[in-house]
Amino acid sequence: MELTKIINKIKDYGKLVMFSHTIFSLSFAAVSMILAAKGLPTLSTMFWILVCFMAARTGANAINRVIDAEIDSRNPRTATRQIPKGEIKKIEVIIFTSVCFIIMLFGAYKLNLVCLLLSPVALFLMIIYSYTKRFTFFCHLILGVTCACAPVGAWIAVTGKISLIPLVMGVANTLWVAGFDIIYGSQDYDFDRANGLHSVPxxxxxKNALFISMMFHVITLVCLIFIxxxxxELSLIYYLGIAVIAALFVxxxxxxSPTNLTNVNIASYSINQLVSIVLLVFGLLDAFI
Structure with missing residues (x-):
């Protein structure tokens, strides 16, 4: 019985932090790491980058659920999430988040001094993002910048410094995430307006939000080409990957469409999970072949 409870609790937390969405920034972080190292970095560096990445994104998603719990409870689309339903207590998630962030800070310490000094900036972004929909429609871009800490951080973890490539990769990551988050947010248009929440839709x-999202993804492609x-280290295989990504965006x-949002989850999440996988596979293949 106790084992069943433990398994169910793990499943609940997997849903809470949207573990399947890990792929969204993992690809940018992995490609950035490989390019920074001009191959594979040391096993120690790879390990601590992965630790920081997993702890950060898990903690960020968990604290988002705590901060948005009251809003989620009023939105029919999100009212069935674990905290609004009472399946998981807020204090549990706060403790869980704190542990994740402590692990992230320790991982940054194990990497290098620059990573440790910059880690509070990442923590600030991961926490403040959840509040931004309350006062600005730039919330999508702030989410994107938060996710872009992954490729920029991975580069710094390997080299101890910043350069143009990770910055461009950060812009690409930012606009890509902001673009599909705008699509996702379109389904809450009525709820957001009725409750004084801010978003691009x-x-x-x-209609205009979907156009803005499309432009973000066009610029994402331009940034990927520039990278x-x-x-x-990158050549034909990488560009073939960009062509596949462009087709996925189409x-x-x-x-x-503004009159048909039934496929929002497929467009915003499912397709963009494929985008991330394509970038990861083609980017790594080209870097090593």
């Missing part, structure tokens, strides 16, 4: 309408130009905007 609530500010500009769903290929800047990186001598598919994404062909299955959603």
């Amino acid at each position: 609530a500010k500009f309408g769903v 290929g130009i800047l990186s001598i 598919a994404e905007y062909n299955i959603v």
Whole structure:
């Protein structure tokens, strides 16, 4: 019986922190790490980068659920989440988040001094993001910047310094995440406006929001191409991957429209999980072949 409870609790936390969404920034972090090291870094560096990445994204998603619990309880789409339903207590998640963030800080310490000094900036972004929808429609971009800490941080973890490539990769990561988050947020247009919440769809309408999202993803492609130009390790295979990503973006905007948002989850999450996998596979293949 106790084992069953433990397994169920693990499943609940897996849903709480959206563990399946780990892939969203993992690809950018992995490609950035490989490019920074011009191959594979040491096993120790790879291990602590992974520790920092997993602890940070898990803690960020967990604290988001705590901060948004009251809003989630009022939104029919999110009212069935674990905290609004009372399946997990807020204090449990706060303790869980604190442990994740402590692990992240320790991982940053094990990497290098620059990572440790910059880690509070990442922590601040991971916490403040959840509040931004209360006062600005730039919330999508702030989420993107938070996710972009992964590739920039991975580069710093390997080299101890910053350069143009990780910055461009950070911009690509930011606009990619912001773009599909705008699509996802379109389904809450009515709820956001009725409850005084801010988002690009609530500010500009769903039609204009989808156009803004599309432009973000166009710029993402431009940034990815620029990364290929800047990186001598990347060539044809990488560009083939960008072509596949472009095709996925086209598919994404062909299955959603202002009058038909039934495929929002597929467009925002499922397709972009494929985008991340394509970037990871083609980026790593090109870097090693």
